[in-house]
Amino acid sequence: MSADHSLNRRAVVKSLLSNRGDMLVVAGLGQCTYDCFAAGDDPRTFYLWGAMGGAVPVGLGMAIAQPERRVMVITGDGELLMGLGSLATVAAKAPNNMAVVVLDNERYGETGQQPTHTAMGTDLAGVARAAGFKSALVIADESGLPAAIMAAREAPGPVLVVVKVSAAPEPRALPPTDGAYLKHRFREAVVGKATV
Numbered sequence: 001m002s003a004d005h006s007l008n009r010r011a012v013v014k015s016l017l018s019n020r021g022d023m024l025v026v027a028g029l030g031q032c033t034y035d036c037f038a039a040g041d042d043p044r045t046f047y048l049w050g051a052m053g054g055a056v057p058v059g060l061g062m063a064i065a066q067p068e069r070r071v072m073v074i075t076g077d078g079e080l081l082m083g084l085g086s087l088a089t090v091a092a093k094a095p096n097n098m099a100v101v102v103l104d105n106e107r108y109g110e111t112g113q114q115p116t117h118t119a120m121g122t123d124l125a126g127v128a129r130a131a132g133f134k135s136a137l138v139i140a141d142e143s144g145l146p147a148a149i150m151a152a153r154e155a156p157g158p159v160l161v162v163v164k165v166s167a168a169p170e171p172r173a174l175p176p177t178d179g180a181y182l183k184h185r186f187r188e189a190v191v192g193k194a195t196v
Contacts (some may be wrong), residue, residue, distance in 0.1 A: 025073075053086070077107075
């Protein structure tokens with residue numbers, strides 16, 4: 001069932017994050033983190049190193065804590081499959097300000113390009129719709145990108161956008177890996193410097 005898709009993940013992420021305003025971003029581990037960093041480092045992007053399955057729950061917490069700001073989770077199919085139950089929790093909490101963008105290359109890119117379940121027919125948008133997301137869509141070519149970007153950035157949430165991207169690897173673009181630094185940097189960008 002796996003297909004070769006032509007959309008370049010890095011170009012998609014760059015489009016998603018251009019002129020982002022005050023949007024908060026959670027970058028899932030691996031390629032998604034590299035893609036977000038390559039699009040331009042921003043202290044309002046939280047790079048989630050080594051927490052497979054954790055991007056959507058972290059994004060949900062941010063969306064609940066910052067209801068006036070758009071929160072976008074950018075993750076991969078393998079990472080989302082690891083925490084698939086989080087979609088049900090997001091739907092139950094129904095944050096109006098949250099979008100989940102899945103860069104679906106149908107591969108576990110960090111461990112050897114093994115096929116994920118999406119290569120065998122698992123429909124992540126179908127799962128999100130069944131869980132209760134307000135909208136969920138899949139795009140696989142350039143013609144669908146403008147609508148997908150608009151939905152991810154502006155549609156009432158929760159919204160899930162699956163972007164079928166090429167499995168061709170991109171060069172690594174490594175943001176800082178110090179978790180404490182990233183946490184403090186993100187907190188300061190969102191709520192300002194702590195005073196003691």
